[in-house]
Amino acid sequence: MTTTATAPARPFVSGVGHLLKARETGIAIALVLVVVVATALNPTFVFSNDGFRDLLLTPSLLMVVAVGQAVVIITRNVDLSVGSVVGLTAYLTGRLFIDLPGIPIVVVFLAGIGLGALLGLINGALVAFAKVPALVITLGTLYVYRGINVAWTGSDRINASDMPAAFRALGTGKLVGIPILTILAVVVLVVAAWYLRNLRSGRELYAIGSDPDAAHLYGLRVTRRVLAAFVASGALAGLAGVLFAARYGTVSSNAGFGWELQAIGAAVIGGVAISGGIGTVWGAALGAYLLLTINRSLPIVGVDDFWQRAVVGVLIIGAIVLDRVLALRQHRRLVEEREETR
Amino acid sequence: MQSDSTHTATPALELSRVVKSFGAVVALRSGSLRLEKGSIHALVGENGAGKSTLVKIIAGLYRRDAGALHLEGEPVDFHSTAQSKAAGIAVIYQEPTLFPDLSVTENIFMGRQPVGRFGRIERKAMRDEAMAIFARLGVRIDPDRPTDGLSIADQQIIEIAKAISLDARVLVMDEPTAALSGIEVERLFAVARSLRDEGRALVFISHRFDEVFDLCDTVTVMRDGAYIDTLPIAETTVDELVRMMVGRDVTELFPKLSAEIGDDVLVVEGLTQPGVFHDVSFTVRAGEIVGLSGLVGAGRSEVARAVFGVDPYQSGTVRVAGRPLPPGSPRVAMARGVGLVPEDRRKQGLVLDQSVARNVTLAVRERLARYGLIWGARENEAARTWASRLEVKTAALDAETGTLSGGNQQKVVLAKWLSSDPKVLIVDEPTRGIDVGTKAEVHRLLSQLAQRGIAVLMISSELPEVLGMADRVLVMREGRLTGEFDRADATPEAVMYAATAHEETVR
Structure with a gap:
C-alpha cells in the first residue's frame, strides 16, 4: 500500500473527459453527416435562404422542451405532460393578444412561462408528495391539460392576423443572419447547462437521479429539488408554447401534440440516461436537433413518408443500446483500473 | 489509549434511556451510550439487540420516542440526516451509500461544495481538498473517477473522507470491516486511530471480538434493545462480553415437543459457491429440527437458497430422501417435497x-x-x-x-x-418482526411439523430461538460451517464463539 497520494496521471482524467464528451461529440458528428448527405443530394437543404433558416429554426422549439425534459429525467423522473403544456400556453398566448389588445409582448411571455411553471408545479407536487411514479402522474396530467385545452379552445383557432406583427417577427426574424428563436433556444440551453454544472442545486439533481436513497441519507432536499425540476420543465414548455404561437401563427387545440415523446426521444438520443444521474442538456439539445433534422432529410434521401417514424424509433433504440454497451464497458474498465492501482 | 483527563470532560455525545418502537414492535427499549472525545467506543450485541436502531437515531434517520440525546452537553433533537450532519455527526453504514455516476470528489462534497461568486462551485478547490484528505489518510484514490466500480473498502474510505471534510466530531461506523480483507482492515484501523488522536469520538460496531480488543478503548454491550454495561476494554475479556451479550435465560417460550427422529431426509455434501459458501455438509433427519445459527452475512440464507435451487452452486450435492436434487431448479425441489420459507416473506414468500x-x-x-x-x-x-x-x-x-x-x-x-x-421444510428467520405471542405459536407449529416427521432446517439469528427449538445446532461463519452441537451441548457461549471467533481467539 502506498502512503502518499499523488496526482493521478493526467491522461486518465482527460480520458474520462473524452469519454463523457464523446457522447455529445458523436451526436454532433451524426448531425453533420446527416446535413452533408442531405445537402449532397439536394443542395437547397442548406444552400438556400429557406433551407438554412429551417435548418436552424425547426429544431429550436423542441430544443427548449428537451432541455426541460432532460432536467427532469436526470432526477430519475419523466414529464409526459410537456406537449399538453405547450398546447395550453400557445393558445393562452393567442387569447391574450385577442382579449387584451395592446398587451406588452413581455407580459405575454411571462404569462406563458408562468402558466407552464404552474402546470409543472402541479406535476411536481403530485410526484413529490403523493409518491406516485412520475410516469403515471404526468400521463394523467397529459390528458387533463390537453382536455382543458380542448374545452377552452373548442373549434376555435388562433390565426396569425390575431397577433401583433412585432410578436410574429420574433418567430421569423433574424439577428445577424441567425433566427431569433434559435438564439433564444441557445441562451436557454447555455443557462441550463451552466446551472446543472456549476451550482450545488444543479449537482444535487444528478445525485438524486443517481441514487435517491443515498440522496436522502446525504440529507439532500430531495422533494424540493424534484419539485423544482418539474417547475423548470413546465416553465420551459410554457416558453416553447409562446414561441410556438410566434413561429407558426396558427394555434389550434392540438398544438404541441406528441411533443413529449419527441422531447424524451431527444434526451435519450443525446445520452441522458432514462434511469437518471447521467447526461447533459447539451446532449438533449443536440438530440432534438438530430431528431428533427433527420425527419426533414429523410424525404430528400428518398425514404418514404411512412418509414420516417420507424427510422426515429430505430434511432432511439440504437441510442439506448449504445448507452448500455458503453456503460457496461466503462463499468468493467473502472473495476479493472481499481485493480491496477492497488 | 486516551488520556485520563478526557474522562471528566463533557462527553462528545450522550444518549440516555432512548426508546424507539415501530408499531407494536419495540426496537429499542432503553438505549444509552456515552462517547468521550478522543476515544474509540465499541458497541456490541447480538443481531437485533438494537444497535442499528440506536445508530439511526444518532444519524437523524429515526426520531426517538423518549429519552435524552446530548451533543457536547447540549440537548439536541434531529429531524433529518441533514441536521445531524450539520451538528458534526457522520455515520458510515455497513453498505456505503454513494452516487455511482458521480465522481469521487463530488461524492465527498455533495450538498456542501465550496462555492465562489454566484454560488458557482469551485471545482479546483474541491478537488484539491479531496486530494489533501486522501493524502492525510494515506490512500490513493483518483478523485475524478466515478465511484462506480470501487471496492467496498475504497467506498468506505470515501465515506470517511466525507466525515473528515465535514470535520465530524462524532463518527459512527456500523460493521465497517464486514466486507474487508486483512490489509484493508489494517488501513481502516490506522485511519480510525489517527482520527481518535485528533480528539474525535468514534463508535465502532463489530461482531469480531479480536478487532474490538485491538482497536477500541471502551465497550458498551446491548441486549434485547437495552443498555447492559459499559466497560474499559482493558478491564474486560471476550468471555465476559459474550456472557453479557447472551446472558438471559432461554425463555420458556419454546414449546419443544419430543419427536421421533427417523432416517436422513436432506443430505447436503460439500456444497460450495466461491465467495459465498465453502464445503458445507450437513444432514437433516425426519422429525428433526436443525438450527442453523451464525451472524447476519455468514452465508446461511445463501446455503438455503442454493439447496432449494434458487441460487446456483459450483460443486457439491444435495439429496432428498436418497435421490439427488438437480441444482438450480426450485420446481424439481418442490416436486420432491422441499419447501422454503424465505427470510423476506413480504417480497419472496407471499x-x-x-x-x-x-x-x-x-x-x-x-x-x-x-x-x-x-x-x-x-x-x-x-x-x-x-x-x-x-x-x-x-x-x-x-x-x-x-x-x-x-x-x-x-x-x-x-x-x-x-x-x-413437504418432506423437508427450510425456514429462514421464521419469527423476524413478529410479536412475542405469535412467535410462540410459530414455534409450536414448527415443533408439531417435526413431530409429524418433517425434516426442518431452521435458520435463525436469535440465539434463544435456536437453542430452544433445535435438536441440533449448526453454526456458520464467513461461509463455512464452524460448529455443530447437540441440543445438550449447545450453550449460548459455545454457539457465539463458533459464530464470531477468529482463529486466534478460538480456544
Missing part, C-alpha cells in the same frame, strides 16, 4: 395483493386444477383447511394478504408449504 386463499394454495395450484382451471370452491376448501389448522387470524379468506399482521402472514407462508405435504 403475493401480498392477493387473497389469503390464493396464497395458501400457491404451492398446490396444479393439484387443485382440473382441465387446467382452478376451481374457486376447491381452492377455498383447501385454504380453509390449512388456515384453520394453523389458526391464521384473518377477517376472510379472500382478504388481501398484505392486510394481515406479520405473524399471520408467516402462518400463511407456512400453510402454503404444509398444504403441499
Whole structure:
C-alpha cells in the first residue's frame, strides 16, 4: 500500500473527459453527416435562404422542451405532460393578444412561462408528495391539460392576423443572419447547462437521479429539488408554447401534440440516461436537433413518408443500446483500473 | 489509549434511556451510550439487540420516542440526516451509500461544495481538498473517477473522507470491516486511530471480538434493545462480553415437543459457491429440527437458497430422501417435497395483493386444477383447511394478504408449504418482526411439523430461538460451517464463539 497520494496521471482524467464528451461529440458528428448527405443530394437543404433558416429554426422549439425534459429525467423522473403544456400556453398566448389588445409582448411571455411553471408545479407536487411514479402522474396530467385545452379552445383557432406583427417577427426574424428563436433556444440551453454544472442545486439533481436513497441519507432536499425540476420543465414548455404561437401563427387545440415523446426521444438520443444521474442538456439539445433534422432529410434521401417514424424509433433504440454497451464497458474498465492501482 | 483527563470532560455525545418502537414492535427499549472525545467506543450485541436502531437515531434517520440525546452537553433533537450532519455527526453504514455516476470528489462534497461568486462551485478547490484528505489518510484514490466500480473498502474510505471534510466530531461506523480483507482492515484501523488522536469520538460496531480488543478503548454491550454495561476494554475479556451479550435465560417460550427422529431426509455434501459458501455438509433427519445459527452475512440464507435451487452452486450435492436434487431448479425441489420459507416473506414468500386463499394454495395450484382451471370452491376448501389448522387470524379468506399482521402472514407462508405435504421444510428467520405471542405459536407449529416427521432446517439469528427449538445446532461463519452441537451441548457461549471467533481467539 502506498502512503502518499499523488496526482493521478493526467491522461486518465482527460480520458474520462473524452469519454463523457464523446457522447455529445458523436451526436454532433451524426448531425453533420446527416446535413452533408442531405445537402449532397439536394443542395437547397442548406444552400438556400429557406433551407438554412429551417435548418436552424425547426429544431429550436423542441430544443427548449428537451432541455426541460432532460432536467427532469436526470432526477430519475419523466414529464409526459410537456406537449399538453405547450398546447395550453400557445393558445393562452393567442387569447391574450385577442382579449387584451395592446398587451406588452413581455407580459405575454411571462404569462406563458408562468402558466407552464404552474402546470409543472402541479406535476411536481403530485410526484413529490403523493409518491406516485412520475410516469403515471404526468400521463394523467397529459390528458387533463390537453382536455382543458380542448374545452377552452373548442373549434376555435388562433390565426396569425390575431397577433401583433412585432410578436410574429420574433418567430421569423433574424439577428445577424441567425433566427431569433434559435438564439433564444441557445441562451436557454447555455443557462441550463451552466446551472446543472456549476451550482450545488444543479449537482444535487444528478445525485438524486443517481441514487435517491443515498440522496436522502446525504440529507439532500430531495422533494424540493424534484419539485423544482418539474417547475423548470413546465416553465420551459410554457416558453416553447409562446414561441410556438410566434413561429407558426396558427394555434389550434392540438398544438404541441406528441411533443413529449419527441422531447424524451431527444434526451435519450443525446445520452441522458432514462434511469437518471447521467447526461447533459447539451446532449438533449443536440438530440432534438438530430431528431428533427433527420425527419426533414429523410424525404430528400428518398425514404418514404411512412418509414420516417420507424427510422426515429430505430434511432432511439440504437441510442439506448449504445448507452448500455458503453456503460457496461466503462463499468468493467473502472473495476479493472481499481485493480491496477492497488 | 486516551488520556485520563478526557474522562471528566463533557462527553462528545450522550444518549440516555432512548426508546424507539415501530408499531407494536419495540426496537429499542432503553438505549444509552456515552462517547468521550478522543476515544474509540465499541458497541456490541447480538443481531437485533438494537444497535442499528440506536445508530439511526444518532444519524437523524429515526426520531426517538423518549429519552435524552446530548451533543457536547447540549440537548439536541434531529429531524433529518441533514441536521445531524450539520451538528458534526457522520455515520458510515455497513453498505456505503454513494452516487455511482458521480465522481469521487463530488461524492465527498455533495450538498456542501465550496462555492465562489454566484454560488458557482469551485471545482479546483474541491478537488484539491479531496486530494489533501486522501493524502492525510494515506490512500490513493483518483478523485475524478466515478465511484462506480470501487471496492467496498475504497467506498468506505470515501465515506470517511466525507466525515473528515465535514470535520465530524462524532463518527459512527456500523460493521465497517464486514466486507474487508486483512490489509484493508489494517488501513481502516490506522485511519480510525489517527482520527481518535485528533480528539474525535468514534463508535465502532463489530461482531469480531479480536478487532474490538485491538482497536477500541471502551465497550458498551446491548441486549434485547437495552443498555447492559459499559466497560474499559482493558478491564474486560471476550468471555465476559459474550456472557453479557447472551446472558438471559432461554425463555420458556419454546414449546419443544419430543419427536421421533427417523432416517436422513436432506443430505447436503460439500456444497460450495466461491465467495459465498465453502464445503458445507450437513444432514437433516425426519422429525428433526436443525438450527442453523451464525451472524447476519455468514452465508446461511445463501446455503438455503442454493439447496432449494434458487441460487446456483459450483460443486457439491444435495439429496432428498436418497435421490439427488438437480441444482438450480426450485420446481424439481418442490416436486420432491422441499419447501422454503424465505427470510423476506413480504417480497419472496407471499403475493401480498392477493387473497389469503390464493396464497395458501400457491404451492398446490396444479393439484387443485382440473382441465387446467382452478376451481374457486376447491381452492377455498383447501385454504380453509390449512388456515384453520394453523389458526391464521384473518377477517376472510379472500382478504388481501398484505392486510394481515406479520405473524399471520408467516402462518400463511407456512400453510402454503404444509398444504403441499413437504418432506423437508427450510425456514429462514421464521419469527423476524413478529410479536412475542405469535412467535410462540410459530414455534409450536414448527415443533408439531417435526413431530409429524418433517425434516426442518431452521435458520435463525436469535440465539434463544435456536437453542430452544433445535435438536441440533449448526453454526456458520464467513461461509463455512464452524460448529455443530447437540441440543445438550449447545450453550449460548459455545454457539457465539463458533459464530464470531477468529482463529486466534478460538480456544
